[in-house]
Amino acid sequence: MTVKKQVLESAAYVRSRLAAAPEIGIVLGSGLGPLAEDITDAVCIPYGEIPHFRTSTAPDHAGRLVCGTLANRQVICMQGRLHGYEGYAPQEIAYPVYVMQALGVRALVLTNASGGINTGFSVGDFMLIEDHINLTGKSPLTGANDSALGTRFPDMTFAYAPDLREAAQQAAQACGLTLRRGVYCGVNGPQFETPAEIRAFRALGADAVGMSTVFEVIAAAHCGLPVAAVAMITNMAAGVLMQPLSGAEVNEIAARRGADFRRLITALVQKI
Numbered sequence: 001m002t003v004k005k006q007v008l009e010s011a012a013y014v015r016s017r018l019a020a021a022p023e024i025g026i027v028l029g030s031g032l033g034p035l036a037e038d039i040t041d042a043v044c045i046p047y048g049e050i051p052h053f054r055t056s057t058a059p060d061h062a063g064r065l066v067c068g069t070l071a072n073r074q075v076i077c078m079q080g081r082l083h084g085y086e087g088y089a090p091q092e093i094a095y096p097v098y099v100m101q102a103l104g105v106r107a108l109v110l111t112n113a114s115g116g117i118n119t120g121f122s123v124g125d126f127m128l129i130e131d132h133i134n135l136t137g138k139s140p141l142t143g144a145n146d147s148a149l150g151t152r153f154p155d156m157t158f159a160y161a162p163d164l165r166e167a168a169q170q171a172a173q174a175c176g177l178t179l180r181r182g183v184y185c186g187v188n189g190p191q192f193e194t195p196a197e198i199r200a201f202r203a204l205g206a207d208a209v210g211m212s213t214v215f216e217v218i219a220a221a222h223c224g225l226p227v228a229a230v231a232m233i234t235n236m237a238a239g240v241l242m243q244p245l246s247g248a249e250v251n252e253i254a255a256r257r258g259a260d261f262r263r264l265i266t267a268l269v270q271k272i
């Protein structure tokens with residue numbers, strides 16, 4: 001069966017469970033899952049119920065779609081995403097993006113927890129991702145191209161859509177929140193980086209680092225879906241503060257800044 005056919009089967013199942021067609025897709029990163037609680041009239045669909053979907057094993061990733069209304073928009077929200085460090089192939093991680101596109105969403109809002117590389121950033125800052133450096137060495141588009149999904153050599157110049165970036169800036173302003181901007185460096189993990197790696201990523205032009213997002217953005221570019229992506233800086237990256245990093249710290253900051261993050265993403269969704 002072609003990937004496109006699988007995508008259509010997944011989308012048909014999700015559509016059969018929903019009263020209204022989703023307009024905007026949202027992916028919630030580590031510790032950011034509670035945003036889904038703001039979705040009203042929610043229909044929750046565990047990934048395991050959807051044909052061809054993989055389930056998420058990461059801690060604090062619920063592994064379900066939450067579909068309903070947020071800021072007067074119909075949204076389809078992934079509460080829990082898949083990561084390469086769980087053992088998933090890039091194609092598996094990217095798969096839900098194609099399903100959301102097949103369901104008719106006109107924009108994809110990606111969120112994640114990141115380590116701050118830019119020394120001008122502070123823990124708890126929000127960063128609009130303007131571009132990325134994919135240092136995973138992998139792509140979800142490796143292998144035969146399914147031309148029903150997209151072109152063989154997709155352009156990445158405007159993968160982070162300029163009009164959605166502008167909308168995010170306006171949303172932050174409306175919320176009275178500072179939104180930093182920068183380049184996200186995507187790595188495999190699960191180990192945090194070494195201080196030498198962080199110095200190297202900074203020299204390459206990265207402002208933040210994380211273990212997600214890049215495959216989803218590549219898939220979105222492939223199928224022509226505009227992306228807005230916002231990172232929460234949950235810790236300064238290795239060596240910046242010369243103190244050890246921990247996953248617990250990531251979740252603690254994500255919880256502490258969660259309310260502002262929810263306001264920002266909701267305001268962004270309203271502007272799309």
Ligand code: HPA
Pocket residue numbers: 113114115116192193209210211234235236237238245250
């Ligand atoms: N490195 C990689 N991924 C991360 C980090 C980090 O410092 N913080 C949150 N996700």
